[in-house]
Amino acid sequence: MLLIECPWCGKRDESEFSYAGEAHIARPLETEKLSDIEWADYLFMRKNPKGLHREQWLHTAGCRRYFNAERDTVSYQIKSTYKIGELPSSEGKA
Amino acid sequence: MSYHQNWSAAWRSPEPKQQYDAIIVGGGGHGLATAYYMAKEHGMKNIAVLEKGWIGGGNTGRNTTIVRSNYLWDESAHLYEKSMKLWEGLSQDLNYNVMFSQRGVYNLGHTLQDMRDIQRRVNANRLNGIDGHVVSPQEIKAAIPHINIDQGCRYPILGASFQPRGGVARHDAVAWGFARGADKYGVDIIQNCEVTSILQENGAVTGVETTRGKILSPKVGVVVAGHCSVLADMAGFRMPIESHPLQALVSEPIKPILDTVVMSNAVHGYVSQSDKGDLVIGAGIDSYTGYGQRGSFSGIEHTVSAIVELFPIFSRVRMNRQWGGIVDTTPDACPIIGNTPVKGLYFNCGWGTGGFKATPGSGWVFAHNVATGEPHELNRAFALDRFVSGLLIDEHGAAGVAH
Numbered sequence: 001m002l003l004i005e006c007p008w009c010g011k012r013d014e015s016e017f018s019y020a021g022e023a024h025i026a027r028p029l030e031t032e033k034l035s036d037i038e039w040a041d042y043l044f045m046r047k048n049p050k051g052l053h054r055e056q057w058l059h060t061a062g063c064r065r066y067f068n069a070e071r072d073t074v075s076y077q078i079k080s081t082y083k084i085g086e087l088p089s090s091e092g093k094a
Numbered sequence: 095m096s097y098h099q100n101w102s103a104a105w106r107s108p109e110p111k112q113q114y115d116a117i118i119v120g121g122g123g124h125g126l127a128t129a130y131y132m133a134k135e136h137g138m139k140n141i142a143v144l145e146k147g148w149i150g151g152g153n154t155g156r157n158t159t160i161v162r163s164n165y166l167w168d169e170s171a172h173l174y175e176k177s178m179k180l181w182e183g184l185s186q187d188l189n190y191n192v193m194f195s196q197r198g199v200y201n202l203g204h205t206l207q208d209m210r211d212i213q214r215r216v217n218a219n220r221l222n223g224i225d226g227h228v229v230s231p232q233e234i235k236a237a238i239p240h241i242n243i244d245q246g247c248r249y250p251i252l253g254a255s256f257q258p259r260g261g262v263a264r265h266d267a268v269a270w271g272f273a274r275g276a277d278k279y280g281v282d283i284i285q286n287c288e289v290t291s292i293l294q295e296n297g298a299v300t301g302v303e304t305t306r307g308k309i310l311s312p313k314v315g316v317v318v319a320g321h322c323s324v325l326a327d328m329a330g331f332r333m334p335i336e337s338h339p340l341q342a343l344v345s346e347p348i349k350p351i352l353d354t355v356v357m358s359n360a361v362h363g364y365v366s367q368s369d370k371g372d373l374v375i376g377a378g379i380d381s382y383t384g385y386g387q388r389g390s391f392s393g394i395e396h397t398v399s400a401i402v403e404l405f406p407i408f409s410r411v412r413m414n415r416q417w418g419g420i421v422d423t424t425p426d427a428c429p430i431i432g433n434t435p436v437k438g439l440y441f442n443c444g445w446g447t448g449g450f451k452a453t454p455g456s457g458w459v460f461a462h463n464v465a466t467g468e469p470h471e472l473n474r475a476f477a478l479d480r481f482v483s484g485l486l487i488d489e490h491g492a493a494g495v496a497h
Contacts, residue, residue: 001392002390014390040482041332043425045332048333076384
């Protein structure tokens with residue numbers, strides 16, 4: 001069972017959370033100018049890395065707020081959690 | 095009598111050659127089937143299957159072995175039914191007993207909407223020539239005496255679809271049978287050989303770099319399930335795939351108690367009994383992505399609570415082993431089979447939670463695609479570019495796909 005640290009509530013059991021997919025996917029601006037390929041990239045294509053992954057979680061049974069996490073997808077160890085709109089402490093850029 | 099001491103190896107373990115006419119990356123059921131049908135149907139004998147671990151050690155050895163073809167949409171129904179027809183003659187074709195047992199598959203419905211979807215799917219199946227009918231709780235009870243059809247529980251069983259031709263097969267035997275069959279045609283099966291990069295020149299594939307050296311080939315077919323994003327990244331393009339752990343577990347062996355396959359999406363679990371006697375149990379994927387071949391404890395609890403709801407008599411059966419596979423899920427719960435932006439490089443992936451049933455059919459269409467360079471009619475709709483055109487084949491829920 002994972003112990004996940006919500007940036008607002010602190011450490012809680014995995015069962016309180018819902019997974020919400022890859023983080024830092026920005027909706028493109030000027031969508032009327034997007035090609036079909038660019039739409040597909042935004043909507044469907046995912047990094048799905050083997051290793052460090054930045055992803056969104058929702059504290060469903062807690063504060064009900066989204067936050068981001070850096071997690072190793074092989075060991076499942078969560079390296080850090082940080083609020084939406086912030087960047088992970090390990091790196092200045094998303 | 096030699097007490098099983100003198101069995102000869104069923105396939106060779108050759109050193110990799112420098113060059114092949116085609117390379118298949120991934121020695122699971124799908125990859126071995128691809129090589130087998132390339133040799134058998136397309137006359138290509140100079141093929142290597144590269145496997146980073148041991149053959150059949152990935153999802154082929156980690157699933158719950160259910161075979162069915164009752165998918166809603168025409169594209170998937172035709173593909174899975176092709177596979178079903180191959181299953182029906184597979185032991186004879188390979189001269190290897192894959193223990194395909196058509197004991198039938200029940201997909202339970204627990205809500206009125208479940209039942210409407212089941213009726214629609216069964217009608218669609220019959221129009222596509224696929225067997226199936228809708229059964230009542232009483233008919234289910236008559237066939238499966240230990241199932242709980244109490245109408246007072248939280249998710250009562252209101253009925254089911256039944257596909258009599260569905261069933262189970264012996265997963266290891268499928269890998270071994272295809273391996274032996276391919277080997278007889280001269281296919282080199284190379285284990286402990288991990289691909290580390292995909293070599294390209296002028297937008298066309300020229301071979302692969304591996305942990306056992308460089309191997310050249312103008313055609314490379316990638317059939318690596320959970321690791322397809324990793325391989326696509328090596329080749330320089332992106333995939334609409336997320337890899338998740340999917341776990342399963344088996345009980346201690348018990349006397350025969352369940353002679354068919356029971357699946358439920360609403361309470362989310364599926365169960366059958368192997369010939370050895372153990373209950374083979376599975377459910378949905380873990381919610382987060384991952385490459386670690388194990389599932390979460392909450393996943394086990396979720397799974398067994400569903401099974402105990404359906405079969406209260408199983409509540410005190412002890413579970414023996416539990417394991418996880420890494421499944422490659424797509425946004426529309428359908429596979430991606432076909433050409434890629436790199437010439438000569440083909441991908442067959444995205445089977446998600448339901449790849450085992452497709453093993454022979456997947457190999458059969460992908461063999462055509464790799465051998466000829468063009469998709470077969472049966473896999474044309476499953477191209478990677480459907481995510482650009484928007485022509486998705488949305489089997490989520492529609493086909494009783496458990497996610």
